[in-house]
Amino acid sequence: MQYTLWNNDLLAWSIAAGIAIATCILLYAVRKVLVRRISAFAAHTATWLDDLAGRVLAATHPLFMLAIGIYAGSHWLALPAKTVALLPHLAVTALLLQMARWGDVAVHGWLHHYRIRRGEQDAASTTSTAALGFVTRVLLWTVIALMILDNFGVNITTLVASLGIGGIAVALAMQNILGDLFSSLSIVLDKPFVVGDFITVDDFSGTVEYVGLKTTRIRGLGGEQIVFSNSDLLQSRIRNYKRMQTRRIVFGIGVVYEISKQQLLAIPGILREAVEAQPQVKFDRAHFKSYGASSLDFEVVYIVQTPDFGVYMDVQQAINVALFERFEQEGIGFAYPTQTVRLADSELRIARAAAPENAPG
Incomplete structure (x- = not known):
């Protein structure tokens, strides 16, 4: 006696089950071999991409293999027209979900690598990269969901338009946060x-x-x-x-007007010697800049070959001490704010006192 189930005898069901099982075993074996070989190759390389590829392939879900196996075995069966039309959509859905899982694992693996590589230098950036990973996953699964709906014949144009309008409204409401x-x-x-x-x-x-x-x-x-x-x-x-790679320093110094021309011309050279005597310093220029209200003003420019602020302050202090000692040796005085007040009435009295008609006997 021949038994039939859904218009297929036991032999047809047995062959279909055999094809499904063989397909699942083949897919499982292929995944295992590829993961093993990629892992062995990754062990001898310094790049992280092959490690990530191995993790992505290892994330192939058994339910995906089962779905593909069932789809392959169904071709041996005589099924109703609606079922025959539905099975390809289910297979494509399984593939899309598996692609989403591969993408999710890839994003997670990249974030993990980034955190390890940047964690010691910029620990706080992991917070932002986690947000970036979350946004990427949401976009990935949203696209996959829309593709699944489109695969089943759902018109997603209206849905996408609605999502766009809703997204604009949310963006306007949360524009500061975004x-x-x-x-x-x-x-x-x-x-x-x-x-x-x-x-x-x-x-x-x-x-x-x-x-x-x-x-x-x-x-x-x-x-x-x-x-x-x-x-x-x-x-x-x-x-x-x-x-900063270097520090460009500009500083000024003022001397009193009561100096000779020879002393005036010697000051730029003194400034240069004081700067060049310091380590990690490159002299740029020293000039008699201007006539100040109470001083003759000089400007000095030099470059410290390190960005360290402490080194710069040590250099500037050494230059100031050297200038103090050298100016003392040369008899050059540092200027400070002074004002000379001349009274017109006092000058007139002095002039009258010195006149010949006021001279004694």
Whole structure:
């Protein structure tokens, strides 16, 4: 006696089941071989992309293999027309879901690599990269969901338009938050500064302590914490002193008017000698700049070959001490603000007293 189930006998079902099982075993074996070979290759390379490829392939889900196996075995069966039309859509859906899983694992692997590589240098950036990963995953799964609906014949044009209008409304309502979020991502990707850098923003100076999704916090020179909105921060002029390679120093000095021409001409050379005697310093120029209200003004320019502020201050102190000693030896006095007041009435009295008609007998 021959038994039939859904218009197919036991032999047809057995063959279909055999094809499905063989397909699943083949897919499983292919995945295992590829993962093993990629892992063996990755063990001898320094790049992280092959490691990521191995993790992505290892994320192939058994349910996906089962779905493909069932789809392959169904071709041996005589099924109703509706079922025959539905099975390809189910297979494509399984493939799309598996692609979404591969993409999700790839995003997670990239974030993990980024955190390990940048964690020691910029620990706070992991917060923003986590937000970037979340946004990427949401977009990925949204696109996959729309593709699945389109695969089943759903008209997604109206849905996409509705999502677009809703997205615009949400963006308008949350424009400040979204602006700070994207500014945070810009800081992370463009890296105008990182945690630990000493920066100046407008009239505020301090060391960057934290870069968050909405705000960046720096520790001010007075010990206070200064909080900036990320969007406002990027709209400001930022000076990053941590990334200085050298320091160009300009300083002035004034001497008294009561010096000789020979002393005046010797001062630029004295200034040059004082600067060139310092280590890690490149002399640029020294000139008699101008006549001041109470001094003869000179300007000196030199370059410190290191950005270290402490080194600069040590150099400037040594130059000041050397100038103090040398000017004392040369008899050149440092100028300080002075004013000479001449009274017209007193001068008139002096002139009259010195006149011949007022001379004695």
